[in-house]
Amino acid sequence: MIKLIKKVMSLLGLLFVVFVLFIAVLNYFSNPVKRSLFGYRGYTVISGSMEPTLSLGDYIITxxxxxxHLKEGDVISFENGQTIVTHRIEKTLPDGRLITRGDANRIDDQLAVGEDEYIGQMRFRIPYLGKIMIWLQEPIIFGIVMALIATRLLIAIFFYSEKESRETNTH
Structure with missing residues (x-):
């Protein structure tokens, strides 16, 4: 039973490390001026303009x-100056630009989105992950998490080398 618990805990630890690394890499490639990660980018929702579809602190993947091929009702992310905005397409103008609006807003956005401002279409929403990511930006929290990950990796390396050493000595 203890072996099973150790295996489960080891697997959960590994999944946590892989998840953290995936989100870190995705965030690195989420800057609009950089290449995306296989077409995907991730963003933290920092306003309530898309309530109830997206909440403050949600993490979205575009x-x-x-x-x-975008159409009315699609939720897209786009650049508005130095800000990345995620809103719903309300209509397409004759010149092909898009009029957007946040679900919680009563009026359309002033900026018509063209292909140059467009970043991507929302595909996934992970509730609360953005809040965790903001929390992880605190230096002390970030340090603790990195220490835990490093400890987990050291334990895995030590356990593997100890196990390998025992197997070598028994042969």
């Missing part, structure tokens, strides 16, 4: 999608 995917590059052909601008010409």
């Amino acid at each position: 995917k590059e999608h052909d601008f010409d």
Whole structure:
């Protein structure tokens, strides 16, 4: 029974490390001026303009999608100056630009989104992950998490080398 618990805990630890690394890499590639990670980018929702669809602190994953195939009702991310905005498409203008609006807003956005501002279409929402990511930006919390990950890796390396050593001595 203890062996099973150790295996489960080891697997959970590994999954946690893989998840943290995946989110870190995804965030690195989420800057609009950088290449995306296989077309995917991740963003933390920092306003309530898309309530109830997206809540403050949600984490969304967008995917590059052909601008010409977007339609009314799609939720897209785009650049508005130095800000990345995620809103719903309300209509398409005759010149092909898009009028967007946050679900909680009463009026359309002032900026019509063209292909140059467009980043991607929302594909996934992970509730509360953005809050955790903001929390992890605190230096003390970040240090503790990195120490835990390093400890987990050291334990895995030590356990593996100790096990390998025992197997070598028994042969």
